[in-house]
Amino acid sequence: MIDFWNRFRRDRLAVYSLGVIALFVSAAILASTFAPYDPSEQFFDGLTLEGSPLPPSGRFWFGTDTNGRDQFSRLLYGAQTSLLIGIVANGIAVFIGAGLGLVAGYVRGLVGAAIMRFTDLMMAFPPLLLAIALAAILKPGLNIVILVIALVNWVQIARVIYAETVALSEREYIEAARAMGAGTGRILLRHLLPHLVPTVIVYATLGIATTVLLEATLSFLGRGVQPPTPAWGMMIFESQSYFLNAPWLVFIPGAAILILALSFNLVGDGLRDALDPTQRGRS
Secondary structure, eight states: HHHHHHHHHHHHHHHHHHHHHHHHHHHHHHHHHHHHTTTTOOOTBBBTSSSSSSSSSSSSTTOOTTOBBHHHHHHHHHHHHHHHHHHHHHHHHHHHHHHHHHHHHOOOHHHHHHHHHHHHHHTOOOOOHHHHHHHHHHHHHHHHHHHHHHHHHHHHHHHHHHHHHHHHHTTTHHHHHHHOOOOOIIIIIIIIIHHHHHHHHHHHHHHHHHHHHHHHHHHHHHHHTTTSOOHHHHHHHHGGTTTTOTTTHHHHHHHHHHHHHHHHHHHHHHHHHHGGGGGOOOO
């Protein structure tokens, strides 16, 4: 563990990005404490006389939105939505993908072929289009968005875990475990899975960035989290008609999405290099 941390902290960008993620998580957890107003409260004086959003000021730090609500408060509560979906949906996707890839890579035969052909079929569909189609069929909502993103994002890690499991299954210690009478379940959980944990950790971290972007895209297209629940993608969608007159309404949530996704990507790269130094410098 000490060697891992020493390798990880050499990547300054990854360490700084970890700090940024910790800041976002803290802001999301303590949103009710830091937010000066209720995110759904519409202020009578929250719009100009012409009905336009107010610019950033001492009262409204990030201005108000098109309905006269405090943009800063909605941004903090939107972080809760993005992180919740990003972590939970990606966790489900990693669990499904890693489990299927592990079983298919070790069992192989008809079962492994069926699992991987289904994985190939899912990979043939563009993730965004598949997510939009599933979200259109199901009723939009927080739980549905989590389910849709999980069903879309498991295929990549399944492929990676399958390839690594196939390679590990040929190792001598696996043959020795079989010779000693170890069952399939014991070999999968005790002999193969521990060697796959670094890969799972890296892909889980990188997958959160993809999940956050996909959630924001679905919300922007109206197929994600529905109002009045704050969501960064929905905030951009509601403000796009004011892009020229009130650009902060688009730039601020857009910057939050960009910074959070980039931070998870950089941390994922740092974890990859620290867990497997032979991968250092590879894209």
